[in-house]
Amino acid sequence: MRQPLLAVQDAEIGTASSSEAPALLVSADGSDGGNDPRSNLGGSLRQGHGIAARSASFNRARSFRDSDIGHSHYSHRSPWLRAALLGSNDGLVSITSLMLGVGAVETSHTMMIISGLSGLIAGACSMAIGEYISVYGQRDSEEADLQKEREEFEKGPEAVARELRELTQIYVARGVPYDLARQVAEALHESDPIRAHAREELGIDLDDLSDPGQAAVVSAISFFLGGITPLLSGCVITDYNTRITVLIALSTVLFIALGALGAWLGGAPQARAAVRTTVGGWLAMAITYAVVWAFGASGV
The missing domain is CATH 1.20.120 (Four Helix Bundle (Hemerythrin (Met), subunit A))
Structure with a gap:
């Protein structure tokens, strides 16, 4: 008889906001839940022991607020x-x-x-012009970095594998066990690799790019x-x-x-x-x- 699935959400991966960590669904016996509909989060990973279900969408991950975690943060407040x-x-x-x-x-x-x-x-006028020039320069740098990431993923499977290893090592460096870090990196690559690398590698939020105007x-x-x-x-x-x-x-x-x-x-x-x-x-x-x-x- 199949054991109940255990929802493990918001795994701590050392990111600036733990609410952006993927939600993993793992059965108590380490299986991927087979055909159990509760494990269908858009496709399961095919590698690693204790195969985890694919991460929930970024929009769902970003929906968590201070009220969900029981305390407030001020660094990103208005x-x-x-x-x-x-x-x-x-x-x-x-x-x-x-x-x-x-x-x-x-x-x-x-x-x-x-x-x-x-x-x-x-x-x-001076404040407006100075800020416009400064932020536009920052926006250009962000776009240039994002374009480099896109070009890397267009170079073929070897480059994609290299990017996957790089993302995995980012999480490992933050204290995540290698196997879990690999699973998280694979899940993010299946979902939106550019967004994942932009946030974790470059520190760029695609939903909040610099706005010079x-x-x-x-x-x-x-x-x-x-x-x-x-x-x-x-x-x-x-x-x-x-x-x-x-x-x-x-x-x-x-x-x-x-x-x-x-x-x-x-x-x-x-x-x-x-x-x-x-x-x-x-x-x-x-x-x-x-x-x-x-x-x-x-x-x-």
């Missing part, structure tokens, strides 16, 4: 939002420091607003939103001393908020991050003010 917060902090520090620098030598309300507006537009837009908007607040505060306050005081106070509040929010997204202590962000912003403003004031006082 990465685009954290990047936007960094861009907003850049805008806030840059525009506030620029306006204070102008205020160190010029009390004119108009001059401070014009300088702040110029810095806001130039900074947003998105990076440029997010960078520009985040910088603009961070810099527009101090600029608007300067627009509505005409008295010089009041304007400088409000500018510093408002920026301090925003430094605290951005630092705490960024730490919350990353699961880090919020108070420490808020203090770190605030002190950094104060240093930038103080250095800018002092240097510009010194140049102005020297008559340069």
